[in-house]
Amino acid sequence: MGGGLTIVVPALNEEQRLAITVEEVVRTARRRLSAFEVIVVNDGSVDRTGEVAEDLSARFSEVSVVHHPENLGVGAAYHVGLQRARFGSLTLVPADNAFHESGVDAVFRLVGQHEMVVSYRANSRARTPLRLLLSRCCTMAMRVLTGCPIQDAHSLYVFPVAKARQVPRNTGYGYHIETLSTLLRGGVGYAEVPVLLNPRPDSSSKVMRFGVLARLMWTMTRLYLSSLVLRRKPDFRQPIRERVEEKLYMRAG
Numbered sequence: 001m002g003g004g005l006t007i008v009v010p011a012l013n014e015e016q017r018l019a020i021t022v023e024e025v026v027r028t029a030r031r032r033l034s035a036f037e038v039i040v041v042n043d044g045s046v047d048r049t050g051e052v053a054e055d056l057s058a059r060f061s062e063v064s065v066v067h068h069p070e071n072l073g074v075g076a077a078y079h080v081g082l083q084r085a086r087f088g089s090l091t092l093v094p095a096d097n098a099f100h101e102s103g104v105d106a107v108f109r110l111v112g113q114h115e116m117v118v119s120y121r122a123n124s125r126a127r128t129p130l131r132l133l134l135s136r137c138c139t140m141a142m143r144v145l146t147g148c149p150i151q152d153a154h155s156l157y158v159f160p161v162a163k164a165r166q167v168p169r170n171t172g173y174g175y176h177i178e179t180l181s182t183l184l185r186g187g188v189g190y191a192e193v194p195v196l197l198n199p200r201p202d203s204s205s206k207v208m209r210f211g212v213l214a215r216l217m218w219t220m221t222r223l224y225l226s227s228l229v230l231r232r233k234p235d236f237r238q239p240i241r242e243r244v245e246e247k248l249y250m251r252a253g
Contacts, residue, residue, distance in 0.1 A: 103195025
C-alpha cells in the first residue's frame with residue numbers, strides 16, 4: 001500500500017455531489033493507502049453542503065470538516081489543508097465529482113512511490129470548449145515556466161507537504177500553478193499518470209468568473225517574469241520525470 005496522504009476536498013454549494021465524491025475518495029484511499037485523512041472545506045456554501053460534510057464526518061473517522069463563514073476560494077481551502085496536514089503528501093480533489101474514481105485510484109496508487117504525482121486528463125474534450133482552451137493555455141505556460149514537458153496543468157496532483165509549505169502563499173485559483181511551477185523549477189521529481197473525467201465535469205464549475213480568471217492570469221504573468229531571473233541561476237535543476245502507464249476504464253452507466 002502507498003504512504004500517508006492528506007486529501008483536501010473544497011466544496012462550494014455542492015450538496016448534491018459532495019457525498020459521492022467523499023465516499024469514492026474514502027473507498028479508494030482505504031484500498032490504496034496505509035494512512036490518510038480527508039479535510040472537507042465548506043467554503044462559504046449557502047446550501048446544505050455544510051450539513052452534508054458534517055454527516056460524512058460522522059460516518060467516516062478519517063473525515064474532518066472546516067467551515068469558512070464566507071467564500072474564500074479554492075486556494076484558501078488548499079492552504080487550510082496544507083497547514084493542517086498530518087501526512088507527508090497532500091492532494092486536492094474537487095467536491096464536484098469531476099474526476100472518475102479510476103483516476104483517483106491511479107493517483108493514490110503512486111503515493112509513497114514518487115515525491116510528486118502529476119496527472120493528466122486523458123479525455124479532456126469532456127470539458128466545455130472554453131475550459132479546454134483555458135487548460136491548454138495554462139499547460140503551455142507551465143511548460144514555458146518550468147522547461148518540463150508536462151501534459152496537463154489543471155488536473156489532480158500529489159505534492160510533498162514539507163516543500164509545498166515553502167512555496168509563496170497563493171489563495172487564488174492559481175495556487176496549483178504557483179505550487180507546481182515552483183516545485184518543478186526546484187527539481188522535484190515526479191511521475192505522470194492519466195486520469196479520466198466524468199461526463200459533464202464543468203456542470204457546476206465556479207471557475208469561469210472574471211475575478212478568478214484575472215487572478216489566475218496575474219499569477220501566470222508574475223511566475224513567468226520570475227522565471228526569467230531564476231533560469232539564469234546555476235542551481236536551476238531539471239526534475240526527474242517518469243511516465244506511468246495506466247489502463248483507464250469507465251464503468252457503464
